[in-house]
Structures are given as C-alpha cells and as structure tokens.
Amino acid sequence: MLRDGGPAPVGEEPAELLVRGPHVFAGYWGRPQETAAGFVDGWFRTGDVLRVEPDGWAHVVDRVKDVYISGGENVYPAEVEAVAVQLDAVANCAVVGIPDERWGEVGAAYVEVREGAELTEAQLRAHLEAHLARYKVPRHLVFVPDLPRAATGKIRRVDLRRRAVAELGSR
Incomplete structure (x- = not known):
C-alpha cells in the first residue's frame, strides 16, 4: 500500500493498494497517458483503499475515485456513510465531494429515510458530529426518496456528483 511514495504503516490511516507481478497487466491498449498514470515505479494502482489492521488483516474501505480532499x-465517503446508517431512520446514504473555493472540496450526503421514519437535518448532523471529525461531516445533507442506481443495484455516484455540483455547488 502506498502513502507519500512509500509503504503505509500497519494500523494507521488507509492507503491505496498497489500490486505488481507477472500476472498484472501491462497497460491500457492504445492509452499511454492512462497507462502511465496507472503505475507508480512499476506498481499498478488498483484504486482500492485499504486499512491494514495490527493483526495483519486488510479491509477495503473505499475507492480512490470516491475519496475527496477537504482542507x-x-x-x-464509506466511513461517513457507515456512521449515517447507524441511525435507525436512515435506510441508505451516499456521500460525494464537490468543489469548494475555501476547502478544495466539501461533502454532500444524499440520504434515504426509512419509510415511516422521521429524521431532521439537525438530528442527522448532530449524530455525524458526535461520531466523526469535524472535517468529515458533510456540509450538505440532502434527503431524497431514493438514490440513483445502476441495473445491478449499485449507487451511481457519478450521477450524484453531477447533481450535487449542479444543485449545491454555488451555495
């Protein structure tokens, strides 16, 4: 795993998984720039963000493309989403980063509330603030009837990010 050009220490902040070996592909056909960006010193960047526990087990916690940098x-996002769904009223949550002049990016959380449940923005914000570092609490909390999904059921973060930039980016 890589952090700041070197191996990530066990038990610390998550880092991207890098792999190399005879079975790792040589590159993207006809796309030399993407191939160059996909490798670091001969190691292939998987895009998977892992945390290695002191007992040696590794856990995938996110994807590089989903991570955003705020301040x-x-x-x-997976960490923020996991905290949000701890509330019984939250059926599902998806967090995306959107551009911000001051912080670089800020979070926008789209939240599905369980049928018959009630949840206010203040209640959700208080829960997130109690369990996350301040910089991880999304600036925007948006309640939606349902999240955009692909045919496989996976949340379409690209659509959410586009929506967030269009609706919230100028606030």
Whole structure:
C-alpha cells in the first residue's frame, strides 16, 4: 500500500493498494497517458483503499475515485456513510465531494429515510458530529426518496456528483 511514495504503516490511516507481478497487466491498449498514470515505479494502482489492521488483516474501505480532499484531509465517503446508517431512520446514504473555493472540496450526503421514519437535518448532523471529525461531516445533507442506481443495484455516484455540483455547488 502506498502513502507519500512509500509503504503505509500497519494500523494507521488507509492507503491505496498497489500490486505488481507477472500476472498484472501491462497497460491500457492504445492509452499511454492512462497507462502511465496507472503505475507508480512499476506498481499498478488498483484504486482500492485499504486499512491494514495490527493483526495483519486488510479491509477495503473505499475507492480512490470516491475519496475527496477537504482542507488537505482525505475524507472517505464509506466511513461517513457507515456512521449515517447507524441511525435507525436512515435506510441508505451516499456521500460525494464537490468543489469548494475555501476547502478544495466539501461533502454532500444524499440520504434515504426509512419509510415511516422521521429524521431532521439537525438530528442527522448532530449524530455525524458526535461520531466523526469535524472535517468529515458533510456540509450538505440532502434527503431524497431514493438514490440513483445502476441495473445491478449499485449507487451511481457519478450521477450524484453531477447533481450535487449542479444543485449545491454555488451555495
């Protein structure tokens, strides 16, 4: 795993998984720039963000493309989402980063509330603030009836990011 050009220490902040070996592909066909960006000193950047526990087990915690940087700090949407869904009223949550002049990027959380449940923005914000570092709490909390999904059921973060920039980017 890589952090600042070297191996990430065990038990610390998550880092991107890098791999190399005879079975790792040589590059993207006809796309030399993407191939160059996909490798670091012969190691292939998987895009998977892992945390290695002191017992040696590794856990995938996010994807590099989903991570956003707010005020110089990495924010892993999966961490924020996991805290949000601890509330019984939250059926699902997806967090994306959007551009911000002061902080670089800030979070926008799209939240599905369980049918029959009630949840206010103030309640959700208080819960997030109680369990996350301040810079990880999304600036924008948006309640939606449902999140955009692909045919596989996976949340379409690209669509959410586009929506967030269009609706919230100028606030």
